Amino acid sequence: MNIPAKTGSIDVEIHGNFVDGREVEAGNGEMIDVRNPATGDVIARIPNSTAADIDHAMKSARAAFEGRAWGGMDTRARARLINKLADAFEANLDTLYRLETLNNGRPVNETRAQLSRLPDFFRYFAGVALARRDSVIPVEGAxxxxxxxxxxxxxxxxxxxNHPLMILCKSLAAVLATGCVTVVKPSEYTPLTTLKLAQIFTEAGLPSGVFNIVLGYGPSxxxxLSEHPDINKLVLTGGTEAGRIAGSSAAKVFAHQTMELGGKTPVMVFDDFDVEQAVNYAAFGAFIGAGQTCVCASRHIVQASIYDEFVAKLQAKTKSIRIGDPFDPNTQLGPVISARQRDRVLSYARFGHEDGARLVAGGVAAKIAGHENGFFVEPTVFADVRSDMRIFQEEVFGPFTSVTPFKDEADALRLANDSPFGLAAAIRTRDVARAHRVAGRVKAGIVWINDHHRLDPASPWGGVDDSGIGRECGTESFDDHFNTKSVMVATGDGPFDWYRDTAGQKRLN
Structure with a gap:
């Protein structure tokens, strides 16, 4: 579809779902505005899909899965195609990262750096598919x-x-490499790069129906989609409550599940680590992507002997961050995704005040000349935060972090593990033994030692407790896209008749 319309002087694209290799009309007439978060302008409109639309996409996917063009493709041919898709991704990188900046507001330097990694996910999983071997199992008898x-x-x-293409590609690469098919429901806030990637991959030779997209609101x-009786696996990245609802629906049809949900990442800073470096990591971890990441460095737990110095230097670093137009290469912090998200972040600034924390930086909406209707928030730091405060316990999902002092290693771990979440954690120390000891004891599915927010297609990604189940990336993700069938072959040629000599039989199983 991609039909241009006009709102004032702005071209507004009208999109439909992507099914059977092309955009198709969908919905019952209800359209959703897609906005540029830096300006508040409407840049596209998409349908809110109906049950019939979902069913249409599912039937397309099932036909592709069972059809010869995809379902009958051998592993080596599929790996070659996936590598071709990676090449097509790279060839369109400039278009994709600029569209992502327009749609979700991340500074262009961030989207360029992040999206340039994504072709590697497809190449990695294509390699895993070629290297795959099934098992021969030693068993008793012939x-x-x-x-x-x-x-x-x-x-x-x-x-x-928050990461429309990166989070999609973590799953999509494994889906394609294993011979599965997918129906994707992107966020209603950021559907544009997902639609563009489907078009790019189709033009590069991906068979119709393998990669379908349905648009609309999550609750509808x-x-x-999550409760459709024909799904075989549900992958969801989002809030914990959304995961509970979708997971309950998918469980009714016994679908596999991988869910990366909320997080409240603790960062334990020990006094043997350089404070300046710790502050640089703190700013990166807390404010990259405007803090809208599940692994945002949202709880800094700092040893008492360096606490005051850390807070002072983090205050100075935070106030130096340049907020502005995401397309300006000098911009370091863009807007949050929506007015609703901006107001949520500001409400937590109010909670911090109410609960007695000390505001060190930010806590207010940012005013950007020429972008008065954008959804900007000043990067925010609260110090002297106790573990019973809301800003310590609850996910904010914005450019917002807290600082809490600790006495010793045991105290640091107690504070770090005082959370319903368990997605990621970080440790800052030069003591090798301590680093490994704390990594083993902190409650998290991902741990960074002297770094933050790093991932690799070969490294499993996911959390525990309220942060979800299952893993993306690595062979763990690849293996979870298969059903395993055990084949038992009798190799002996002796006679068998249980009912002729029942009393003399030695075993039943």
């Missing part, structure tokens, strides 16, 4: 026992607004 893995089928994928289109 038998050969081996396993066969078959692709599970349709993967329903609900992606968020997302819910209908």
């Amino acid at each position: 038998y050969l026992n081996y396993t066969l893995r078959t692709p599970i089928g349709i993967v329903a994928n609900c992606t968020p607004f 289109a997302g819910r209908m």
Whole structure:
């Protein structure tokens, strides 16, 4: 579709769902405005998909999965195609990262750096597919026992607004490499790069129906997708409550599930680590992506002997960050995604005041000349934060962090683990033994020692407790896209008749 319309002097694109290799009309006439968060302007309109739209996409996916063009493709041919898709991604990188900046407001330097990594995810999983081997299992008696893995089928994928393409590609690369198919429901805030990638991949030779997209709100289109009886796996990145709702629906059809949900990352800073470096990591971890990441460095737990110095230097660093137009290469911090998200972040600044924390920086909306209707928030730091405060316990999802002192290693771990979440954690220390000891004891699925926010297609990604289940990336993700079939072959040629000599039989199983 991609039909241009006009709102004032702005071209507004009208999009439909992407099914069977092309955009199609969808919805019952209800359209959703997609805005540029830096200006508040409407840049596109998308449908809120109906149950019939979801079913249409699912039927397309099932036909592709069972059809010859995709389902009948051998592993080596599929790996070659996936590498071709990675090349097509790279060839369109400039278009994709600029569109992502327009749609979700991240500074262009961030989107360029992040999206340039994504072709590697497809190349990695293509390699894993070629290297895959099934098992031969030693068993008792004259038998050969081996396993066969078959692709599970349709993967329903609900992606968020904060890293639209990166989070999509973490799942999509594994889906394609394993021979599965997918129906994606991107965030209603940021559907544009997902639609563009589907177009790029189709033009590069991906068969129709392998990669379908349904648009709309999470509580309607997302819910209908997650509860559709034909899904075989649900992948969702989002809030914990959304995960509980979608997971309950998918469980009714016994679908596999991988969910990366909320987080409240503790960063433990010990006094043997350089304070200046710790502050640089703190700013990066807390404010990259305007803090809208599940692994945002949102709780800095700092040893008492360096606490005051850390807070003072973090205050200075935070106030030096340049907020502005995301397309300006000098901009270091863009807007949050929406007015609603801006107001949420500011409400937590109010909670910090009410609970007795000390505001060190920010806590207010940022005013950007020429972008008066954008959704900007000054990067915010609260100090003297106790573990019973809301800003310590609850996910803010914005450019917002807290600082809390600790006495010793045991105290640091107590504070770090005082959370319902368990996605990521970070440790700043030069003591090798302590680093490994604390990494083993902190409650998290991902731990960074003297770094933050790093991932690799080969490294498993996911959390524990309220941060979700399952893993993306790595062989863990690849393996979870298969059903395992055990094949038992009798290799002996002796006679068998249980009912002729029942009393003399030695075993039943």
